[in-house]
Structure formats: structure tokens, C-alpha cells
Amino acid sequence: MRPIYHIIFSPSRLALLILLPMLLALLQCLPAQAVSLTLTEGSNSAISGDGSTVIINRNNNIYASPSSLGSSTLIDSSAEIVGISQDGSHILGKKNSSFFYIYSGTNHQTTTFLTPLIATPDLAGISSDGHAVFGSRLSVGAPNEALIAVSSDNWTTAGGITDYSISYGPTGSMPALNAISNNIAGVRTAVGTMANKPMIWKTPTVGTTLVDTPLSLGSYTSGSARDITDDGSTAVGYVIETYRHAAKWDITTNSLTVLPSGGYHNNLARFVNKNGSVIVGDVCSAISEVAIWTENGNSYTVQTLYDALISKGVQTDPNNYFMTATGLSDDGDLITGQRADSTIFIANLGAGGVITTDQLNQSLATMGQVGSAVSGMGQLSMSRLGNVAGGQGAHFHVTTPGTETAGGGAERGLSSGDEMPGSMDLWVIGSVGSNIELNGDDLGLRGGVGLTWDNGNEWRFGGGLFGDMRDLKTNHGGDQSIRAIGPGVFAVYSPEQTGFEFRLSALWQSVALDLTRGYANGAGSATSSGSTDANVFGLSGRVQWTKNMTDSFDLTPFAEYTWQTTHIDSYSESGGPFPASFESRTETSNSIRAGLRADAALFDKVGTWAWLAWDHRFEDSSAGMGGSTIGLGAFTYPGAKLDQDWADAGVGASWDITERLEATSSLGFAMGCDDETVPDLTATMGLSYQLW
Numbered sequence: 001m002r003p004i005y006h007i008i009f010s011p012s013r014l015a016l017l018i019l020l021p022m023l024l025a026l027l028q029c030l031p032a033q034a035v036s037l038t039l040t041e042g043s044n045s046a047i048s049g050d051g052s053t054v055i056i057n058r059n060n061n062i063y064a065s066p067s068s069l070g071s072s073t074l075i076d077s078s079a080e081i082v083g084i085s086q087d088g089s090h091i092l093g094k095k096n097s098s099f100f101y102i103y104s105g106t107n108h109q110t111t112t113f114l115t116p117l118i119a120t121p122d123l124a125g126i127s128s129d130g131h132a133v134f135g136s137r138l139s140v141g142a143p144n145e146a147l148i149a150v151s152s153d154n155w156t157t158a159g160g161i162t163d164y165s166i167s168y169g170p171t172g173s174m175p176a177l178n179a180i181s182n183n184i185a186g187v188r189t190a191v192g193t194m195a196n197k198p199m200i201w202k203t204p205t206v207g208t209t210l211v212d213t214p215l216s217l218g219s220y221t222s223g224s225a226r227d228i229t230d231d232g233s234t235a236v237g238y239v240i241e242t243y244r245h246a247a248k249w250d251i252t253t254n255s256l257t258v259l260p261s262g263g264y265h266n267n268l269a270r271f272v273n274k275n276g277s278v279i280v281g282d283v284c285s286a287i288s289e290v291a292i293w294t295e296n297g298n299s300y301t302v303q304t305l306y307d308a309l310i311s312k313g314v315q316t317d318p319n320n321y322f323m324t325a326t327g328l329s330d331d332g333d334l335i336t337g338q339r340a341d342s343t344i345f346i347a348n349l350g351a352g353g354v355i356t357t358d359q360l361n362q363s364l365a366t367m368g369q370v371g372s373a374v375s376g377m378g379q380l381s382m383s384r385l386g387n388v389a390g391g392q393g394a395h396f397h398v399t400t401p402g403t404e405t406a407g408g409g410a411e412r413g414l415s416s417g418d419e420m421p422g423s424m425d426l427w428v429i430g431s432v433g434s435n436i437e438l439n440g441d442d443l444g445l446r447g448g449v450g451l452t453w454d455n456g457n458e459w460r461f462g463g464g465l466f467g468d469m470r471d472l473k474t475n476h477g478g479d480q481s482i483r484a485i486g487p488g489v490f491a492v493y494s495p496e497q498t499g500f501e502f503r504l505s506a507l508w509q510s511v512a513l514d515l516t517r518g519y520a521n522g523a524g525s526a527t528s529s530g531s532t533d534a535n536v537f538g539l540s541g542r543v544q545w546t547k548n549m550t551d552s553f554d555l556t557p558f559a560e561y562t563w564q565t566t567h568i569d570s571y572s573e574s575g576g577p578f579p580a581s582f583e584s585r586t587e588t589s590n591s592i593r594a595g596l597r598a599d600a601a602l603f604d605k606v607g608t609w610a611w612l613a614w615d616h617r618f619e620d621s622s623a624g625m626g627g628s629t630i631g632l633g634a635f636t637y638p639g640a641k642l643d644q645d646w647a648d649a650g651v652g653a654s655w656d657i658t659e660r661l662e663a664t665s666s667l668g669f670a671m672g673c674d675d676e677t678v679p680d681l682t683a684t685m686g687l688s689y690q691l692w
Contacts, residue, residue, distance in 0.1 A: 045344045046084045047327030047336040053088030053633030057081050062093050075108045083126035088633050090130030102155050112155040128182040128230045146175040164203050166210045181232035189232035191225035198225040215249050216256040227271045234276040236269035259293050262302040271328035278332025280325045290322040312352030316522040353521050353577020363519035366474050368625045368637050371587045375566040377468040378536035384429050384448050385505045389490035392664045392686045422456040429686035433679025463489035476518030476525035484511040503542040528579040532571035538564035552601040559594040580629035587623035592616050605656040612649045646673035660690040
């Protein structure tokens with residue numbers, strides 16, 4: 001048992017010593033450490049018809065968004081986008097200005113080199129189902145010819161590819177293909193331009209030459225078809241007479257509809273949705289802006305994208321206007337394009353939202369800290385469990401200087417003659433963490449309650465219930481509310497007369513998470529929310545050896561090892577224009593801690609101590625995060641880099657308030673650790689009452 005000493009000390013000074021560190025640390029809690037992401041967007045982007053995948057070019061590389069450095073999926077380097085299939089499963093790209101590839105499979109990492117499969121191609125796009133490409137090629141000894149190449153075996157072999165050539169128009173004008181329909185009843189329809197006329201071409205059931213038909217020009221002199229519906233029934237583009245006018249064609253009847261200008265001129269229809277009800281393109285007066293034509297009965301109405309978003313309550317910067325559209329989803333709700341500042345935007349007209357890929361990426365990256373936060377809360381609970389396993393307080397319970405007893409206190413317990421064997425303590429413990437600046441929007445309350453039984457000889461056993469509560473405010477109205485509760489148990493063996501102590505602790509917690517992700521929505525903000533569950537399980541072992549240097553001073557070297565695993569279930573968000581789904585993730589940590597503790601009996605009924613330790617975590621990064629969201633398809637974020645080495649130090653005091661009641665307080669400092677799993681300051685307070 002521990003020696004006992006008495007030294008006189010003023011109760012008011014004692015209260016100040018114990019409570020002041022706690023009061024300072026309780027003022028604030030650990031703030032968010034959101035990932036800082038910057039990006040210079042590329043000038044080219046595309047969106048799949050189902051709205052699941054956005055691809056962009058940046059620095060001559062093709063990425064699947066999110067496109068921030070370190071968080072994007074690199075599809076190919078030294079390459080550019082040519083087209084994307086309806087479901088985003090096939091991407092057509094070009095390398096080194098002449099070599100064409102299909103990227104498919106998981107994360108588009110399956111690469112098919114098309115150039116040896118299709119003779120000398122110069123491709124312009126890919127069909128909705130991903131099994132046809134179109135463009136032109138250089139024929140040996142002849143001018144370029146336009147072509148459609150169809151694969152029956154997903155671009156596996158040259159034998160599975162059929163080439164369809166396109167005849168020349170008047171005066172040898174080469175056709176320019178701009179879009180191709182899906183495979184409907186074995187027939188594909190392409191649209192484009194030949195001899196300054198809008199044209200359609202259909203693949204025949206036999207033969208290899210496409211049948212071409214001019215589209216109606218009405219009273220206009222020239223034009224071009226730019227896009228076609230999947231079923232090949234509708235085409236859009238423009239016709240010209242003095243000015244350029246946005247146009248729509250019914251291919252079945254070969255009839256032309258000139259779309260309303262809205263008071264603009266030099267207009268162009270670039271994309272049409274699956275059923276032809278929404279057309280997106282450009283209108284131009286002083287500047288070129290993205291415009292939307294929406295079917296209304298037998299006619300169309302036109303709005304700029306800026307005005308359409310304003311009508312949905314979304315404010316945007318009119319000076320950073322929507323310059324050009326680069327893609328449209330099948331339902332007509334999602335539009336991608338480029339703003340005046342060259343950033344790539346995604347607009348969700350149905351839900352009323354617009355965001356750049358970088359802004360959306362940053363909001364998703366903020367959710368990557370959730371795993372580390374849950375893991376850090378579990379480690380703080382493990383630390384509290386270790387505190388109560390060690391008795392919470394000082395090695396010394398003091399009575400009078402130089403007076404030593406064989407007991408563990410000043411006759412604390414029953415005296416009726418029928419005492420229970422050993423002793424039983426009821427304890428409570430709480431802690432709070434903060435950064436060194438004592439600022440931020442992170443509020444956390446953490447504590448535990450339980451029992452410890454000492455058999456009066458060499459063993460001590462105990463357990464309790466530990467709870468954690470953390471609320472973190474993030475950007476744009478986001479909030480991360482985390483609640484954890486679960487049991488912890490420990491066993492301690494202290495061989496008599498050796499000074500050694502061996503501890504083993506185990507903790508399990510069930511965690512409830514209510515997560516709101518905030519993000520930019522034009523000039524304002526929007527949120528998407530979801531809930532999920534998690535669990536934490538940890539084991540810790542510690543060995544220490546205490547050496548009595550004097551009657552009132554001990555030194556204790558120690559070493560401990562902690563293993564912990566954290567699992568967060570998958571969940572999906574709802575609400576907001578850009579909700580996301582997050583995959584489940586598991587984070588494992590292995591760490592060691594070694595140091596020296598000094599205990600001193602300085603005051604009446606008070607023990608004090610200080611420690612200094614070195615900490616090492618074996619993992620160099622946290623668990624990665626994956627999921628999917630509107631306009632991004634599947635995203636993958638690597639784990640954040642973790643500090644692997646840091647130091648911690650601290651001071652503490654314990655006070656025998658009565659013969660049975662003991663109070664403890666400590667303040668710890670972490671030095672050299674920058675990740676959010678370890679708070680800079682940790683204040684702990686506890687009470688222990690001896691039942692017998």
C-alpha cells in the first residue's frame with residue numbers, strides 16, 4: 001500500500017490549485033481542422049447523362065471529379081477529354097494529340113488503346129451506351145473521311161468493331177459529326193454538318209456506308225446539328241440568317257423549330273436532354289451566357305442560367321457569369337460548364353443549386369475528419385480509463401510529514417468489526433480538450449462513472465461507463481454532432497515490495513452521429529444531412545516501476561501500448577442540391593507512450609505529481625473516405641497525414657477532502673502534434689468515494 005504523510009496547507013489555496021486549470025480548459029474545446037484545398041480548374045469538363053460523373057481536364061490530365069490535388073481520381077496523364085457515356089462507365093480520351101483510348105471499369109482504370117483497332121482515327125465523341133465512337137480518319141491516298149465505329153465486344157478486339165464510312169457532300173465537303181444516338185433497334189443516328197448544312201446519318205442494317213439526309217433549313221441559309229437524343233428522334237443546333245439562331249429538329253418528320261431568342265442574338269443550342277424537353281446552349285448580346293430552353297406545351301421558353309437560378313432563390317455573382325455549357329444530364333436538371341473566371345460549375349436546377357467542383361470537393365473533404373474525431377474521442381476515454389485504473393490521484397495520501405502507515409489512507413472505511421475484504425471505491429471522472437489558442441466552435445463533454453475493488457493485497461479490478469459528447473460547427477452552417485457511450489474495464493497487478501505495476505484496460509463504445517455538411521450554393525449556402533452509427537474498441541497495456549527517492553518523493557518510469565479500431569457505418573445524406581453518400585470506413589491506430597512521472601507530498605492532505613512522456617503512432621495517415629454524389633460519381637479521398645511523434649507533459653493534484661472522499665485535477669499539454677485527434681490541452685477532474 002502507499003505511504004501516508006501530513007503537511008499543512010490552506011484549503012482556499014488548495015481549491016485554487018485544483019480548480020483553476022480546469023476552469024481555464026473548460027472555456028473552449030477543440031476546433032475543426034478542415035482540410036485546405038485549392039485548385040486551378042481546367043477549361044474542359046463533361047457530365048454523364050445520368051448526372052453521376054463529372055470529368056475535367058487539368059494540366060493536360062483527365063480527372064474524375066473531385067479534382068483537388070491529392071483527392072482526385074487520375075484517369076490518364078498527358079490526355080484530354082473527348083466524350084463520356086450516359087452512365088459514366090466509358091470515357092473517350094485522346095493522348096499526345098493523336099492516340100485515342102477508352103477508359104472503363106472500376107474508377108475507369110481499364111484502358112483500351114483504340115488507335116490500332118480503328119485505322120487512323122480522329123475521334124470526336126462516344127455514344128450514350130459507350131459502344132460506338134465517331135469522328136473522322138485519314139484515308140491512305142485520299143482526303144479524310146468521316147466514320148462511326150461500333151464495338152460488339154466492349155472494345156476487346158478489332159474483330160468486334162465495325163466501321164461505317166460517311167459519303168462526301170457537294171464539292172467534296174467532308175462531313176463533321178457532332179453527336180450520335182444510342183443503339184435503338186440496331187440503328188444509330190449521327191448528326192453534324194456537311195457543306196454548311198445540318199445533316200443526319202443512319203447506320204444501315206447491312207453494308208458499311210451510312211445513309212445521309214439533310215435536315216430542314218426552312219428559310220435559313222446554313223446551320224449545324226450539335227446534339228441528338230438517345231433515341232435519335234430529336235436534334236438541336238443552330239441555323240444562320242444574319243444572326244445565329246438556336247434550333248431544334250424533329251428527325252422523324254424532318255421539321256425545324258427555331259427556338260425563341262429572348263432578345264439575344266447569335267444563339268446556339270448545344271445539348272438536349274433525353275426526351276427533348278430541356279435544351280441548353282448559349283445566348284449572346286455583349287457577352288455569351290449559358291441559356292436554357294424549356295418545353296411548355298407546343299413551344300419553348302428561354303432563360304439564362306443566371307435568371308433560372310435567381311428564380312429558384314439562388315444568388316450568384318453576375319460579374320462571374322456562366323460563360324458556356326459543357327454537359328447536360330438526361331433529366332435536364334444538371335448542367336456543367338465554365339464560368340467567366342474559368343472555374344468549372346455544376347448547376348442543379350431541379351433542387352436549386354450551383355457550386356464549383358472545388359467548393360463541392362472542400363465540403364466533402366471536411367467530412368473526412370469525422371473518423372479522426374470519433375477515434376480521438378475513443379482515445380480520450382481510454383486515457384480516462386487509464387486514470388481510474390491507476391487510482392486517479394497521487395501515489396501519496398498524506399497525513400503527517402515522516403509518518404508512514406501500512407494502510408492506504410487514514411483509517412478510511414468501516415470500523416464495526418465486520419469489514420468487507422479489501423476496499424471498494426465509487427468514482428467519477430471528466431475531461432475536456434482544447435487547442436492552445438482556446439478558441440473555436442468545438443464543444444465537448446466527456447466523462448465516466450464506475451467502481452474499483454482493491455483486494456487489499458496485489459490486485460485491483462474495476463469498470464465503468466464512459467460517455468463522450470462533441471459538437472463541431474463547420475463552414476456554411478455545417479454541424480457534426482457525435483455522442484458516444486460504452487463500458488470500460490481494467491485489471492491491475494502490483495507485486496508487493498517490488499514497486500512494479502501492470503495494467504490491462506479494455507473499452508467499447510457505441511457512437512451516434514448526426515452530420516450536416518454545409519457548402520457554398522452560389523453566393524449563399526446550403527446543407528445536406530445524414531445520420532449513422534459507429535463503434536470504438538480499444539485495448540491498452542501499461543507497465544511501470546515506482547522508486548521511493550525520499551519519504552515524500554517518488555519517480556516512476558512507465559511504458560504503455562494502445563490499440564484501437566473505429567468503424568463508421570455507411571450513410572446517405574438528404575436535403576440540399578448536392579447530397580452525397582458515404583461508404584463505411586474503419587480506422588485502426590497503434591501507439592506507444594513512454595515517460596517519467598514524479599510524485600511529491602507538499603501540502604496537508606494533498607499529493608501532487610508531474611509527468612513528461614514521448615508518444616509515437618505507427619500509422620502515418622488516417623483512414624481514407626469514399627462515396628458518391630451528384631455530379632461527381634464515386635469519389636475517393638486519401639487519409640489525412642498524421643503526426644507520428646509528439647510529446648506530452650502535465651501536472652496534477654489530489655486532495656483527501658475527508659477520510660473517504662478524494663478529489664483530483666490534472667492539466668496535460670501535447671507538444672508537436674498538429675492533427676485533430678490529439679488536443680493541445682486536456683483538463684481532467686475526478687472524485688473517488690470509498691464505500692468500504
